[in-house]
Amino acid sequence: MSLPISQVVDVILQQSPQGAQKRDLSVVAIFTNEMCDEYNNPDSRYIVVSDANQVASLFGTNSDAYRAASALFSAKPKPKTAIIARYVQETVTIPATYSKINGSALAISYIHFKTITDGYLSFYYGSDQIDISGLDFSKVSNMDDVTKIINAKLEDHQVKFIFDSVGRRFILSSKTEGKGSNFGYVFNAELGGTYIGHLTNLVDGKCTLINGEDAASYNKETPAEALSKLQNQYQNWYGVYFANTINDAELIEAHDWIIAQGVENAKVMAFTETRPANIEYVDTNVLKTLSMRNSGRLMVQYNNKGNTHAAAELMGIALTTVWNGINTAKTVKFKQQVSVTSDDKITINEANKCRRLGINYYTDYAGVNMLAEGVMLGGTFIDETTGLDAFINAVQIQAFNTLQGQPTKIPQTDRGQEILISSIKVIGEQFIDNGFLGSGKWTLGDLGGLSYGDQINGYYFYSDSFDTQDIADREARKMMPINCALKLAGAGHSVDIIVQFNR
Known part of the structure; x- marks a missing residue:
């Protein structure tokens, strides 16, 4: 019998680690106070759906959940999935099923x-x-x-x-x-x-x-409780929309919950405003209160044409950006909505009131229907919020996968820091390719080798040498902090054209 070749050449197969996955920032959770068979189990908080017909099968075509889902899935491109989440707005008794x-x-x-x-x-x-x-x-x-x-x-x-x-x-x-x-x-x-x-x-x-279930009662819960319970069960969602009518206090509570989620669990919310009084810049208007906070997390669409879920399609348009594509970053302004009737009678005065608060509306310019202005309540552009959330998530996952994916280790040396920075530069290039980042002049303070007035091509990553690290951080096996400077490409929303002529 021949001797095994491994005595001369021994090959070891190393396990390839399973990397963490980026969040799907196109998934919207539609919260509803309506009940269906799937909610008979007290522990059931959500249902994943891929089109409005599935929602009709669960809740019926006369439900708010169906109407909101129809608006959401009307967005172009169409969202791949959505979540219908339970919200017990009032104490309810469910009959036996x-x-x-x-x-x-x-x-x-x-x-x-x-x-x-x-x-x-x-x-x-x-x-x-x-x-x-x-x-x-x-x-x-x-x-x-x-x-x-x-x-x-x-x-x-x-x-x-x-x-x-x-x-x-x-x-x-x-x-x-x-x-x-x-x-x-x-x-x-x-x-x-x-x-x-x-x-x-x-x-x-x-x-x-x-399975059949006996009659049961569900106690009233607040929006924050409904949001938290869904987050505890399932985390891969980003957008929030309430299909049923919520009052001002509930809107504030939901908004406050969203802004408290921080970077890793970042969320955005959409709200359809149908009350003409709520585009007024007065202290009694809840939208003025939230606009002054300018959290960049709440997109509002005003509609007085009876489209009570106009903002659901707005959110669908905003969140269906393909961030790993080429030239796929988009602005929300100028987009068409197919589930919304254009308010062609909106006045300049009404439009200015909406702009002042950061409220979107759907009207026509020279006969062309389009969304205006593509902003979060308070004025932050929607595409900037969603783009930065996507970038931060991608960088976080890329750095984590680099640290845990090495078959040996990344050393606590300047060479190890170069490896880590090189890995997240891949994300910087990805966001240049998709059009979110662009070249331009840096107009903030100095950062490493980047000074005010320097040209920056989309991004700049910098960290100090390990020679400057203190003993406590070295003993804790921390890498050096990485500073990141981004130059957003922005989006053209208007232009002045000056015409001169000569005889």
């Missing part, structure tokens, strides 16, 4: 059942296996007829089939409310004939099992 299986949306029609005369399927209800066979669908003319054929075979059981025309899905439900027997997935017990379980989308991987 049925155990059920909610199928996913169907891609078929009743025509697919019409050719089947010997259909069958099976499922568990509690500990009992229920078998249905001999299903003849040859005379059906819609999906409701399909459920009637199946329910005729279920008369002796405490379950029923339902077709949800809004969500275009089948639901298998108990006839008895409250806790008790629960369902198992539909499966093929090979009863003989044509198995139809796969046509119902009530099989494992295509549906959701929901």
Whole structure:
């Protein structure tokens, strides 16, 4: 037997560490005081959705949650996902609910059942296996007829089939409310004939099992409590929007919670203002109070055309920037909204009132509908807040992954500091490429080798030598602090054109 080659050349495979992921700053949490089956569990705080139809299936098309989600998903580009979060605005008692299986949306029609005369399927209800066979669908003319054929075979059981025309899905439900027997997935017990379980989308991987619950009461909570409870359960969200009407005190409380989140958990909020009195610069106006704080965290859109969720689409437009692309950074001004009616009768006086407070509005300029002015309440530009949040998150994750991702270590030396700075320069270049950072003159104080009046190409990173580090920080294995100077590219919002002529 030959000797192993490892005695001459030994190869060691080192584990590649799993890096931390950047936050998805396009995710908006829509808070609603409306209830749905998914909230029957007291611990359930949120539902992840990818379009407004999913919200309609949960809350109905007449709900504020659906209307807010419709506005949000109307943004171009369309957000990939959103969160519908529970907000118990008033104490509510939830009636007992049925155990059920909610199928996913169907891609078929009743025509697919019409050719089947010997259909069958099976499922568990509690500990009992229920078998249905001999299903003849040859005379059906819609999906409701399909459920009637199946329910005729279920008369002796405490379950029923339902077709949800809004969500275009089948639901298998108990006839008895409250806790008790629960369902198992539909499966093929090979009863003989044509198995139809796969046509119902009530099989494992295509549906959701929901257990019955007894009646329960939920105590009233404040906006801060609702926000905190969601944050404790799930952290990958950035935008906040309340689908139901909130009063001035609730708006202030939600705003204060958001600004208290700091850098790592940075959030922004959107609010639709429909009251003409709240564009006035008076002390009784809550928006003036918040405008004076100028937190740069609250975007407000004024609308007097009945679009009560105009700001939801505004937020969708603002947060769908692709920060790792080329020339993808954008200003919010000039953008079109498809869920909002243009207020073509807004006066110069009203527009100036909105500008003074930092309130956005949707109107037309020379017949072109567009958003104005693309600012947070108080005047900070929306794209600056979201861009800086994206940059800070990217730098933080990049530095963390560099420190923990090395197979050996990054030394506490000037060479180690160079490695760390080189890694975060990648983020600086990324934000030059996407257009958020640009070249220009530095007009703040001196920083390292950067002085007032110097040209800066987007970013400048600087740190002192480890020769200046004190013993306490060295013993704590701290790297040297890194100073970062950024030159924002900004965005052109207006221009003066001077025309001269000569005869």
